[in-house]
Amino acid sequence: MNDSVLKPFGLHIKQLRKDTALSQEELAARCGLDRTYISGIERGLRNVSLINLFKLAKALDVAPEKLLAFEVDND
Amino acid sequence: MNDSVLKPFGLHIKQLRKDTALSQEELAARCGLDRTYISGIERGLRNVSLINLFKLAKALDVAPEKLLAFEVDND
Numbered sequence: 144m145n146d147s148v149l150k151p152f153g154l155h156i157k158q159l160r161k162d163t164a165l166s167q168e169e170l171a172a173r174c175g176l177d178r179t180y181i182s183g184i185e186r187g188l189r190n191v192s193l194i195n196l197f198k199l200a201k202a203l204d205v206a207p208e209k210l211l212a213f214e215v216d217n218d
Numbered sequence: 219m220n221d222s223v224l225k226p227f228g229l230h231i232k233q234l235r236k237d238t239a240l241s242q243e244e245l246a247a248r249c250g251l252d253r254t255y256i257s258g259i260e261r262g263l264r265n266v267s268l269i270n271l272f273k274l275a276k277a278l279d280v281a282p283e284k285l286l287a288f289e290v291d292n293d
Contacts, residue, residue: 148272190267208283
């Protein structure tokens with residue numbers, strides 16, 4: 144299940160970040176996370192925790208549930 | 219932010235589990251997780267990862283975004 148969730152999640156976060164015209168650095172600063180961590184999320188390498196999902200949602204100014212509104216890859 | 223997210227999340231998961239008339243043991247078995255882990259989630263002690271959120275959603279037969287549709291405590 145890992146790649147089928149983490150990869151599309153990463154692309155979804157990247158799109159939401161671009162929608163708000165934030166750089167990875169800016170998003171990282173807003174979340175209090177490292178830029179390399181944001182980069183890892185967007186590449187599908189990070190299994191983000193609930194707390195960090197809420198930090199991302201706040202930083203992206205979207206409802207938390209919107210972060211999970213993406214299509215999982217079929218595998 | 220931790221308790222203000224994890225505690226209401228735990229209560230939300232507990233309610234969703236009860237809505238489907240599953241015991242903690244049954245939910246754990248469906249997720250491939252331990253019953254003590256489910257118990258920890260419901261008591262707000264676990265910072266659940268994205269992968270486990272998707273396992274929980276599948277086991278509870280709800281859309282993943284529904285798991286994040288709860289009110290964070292103000293603190």
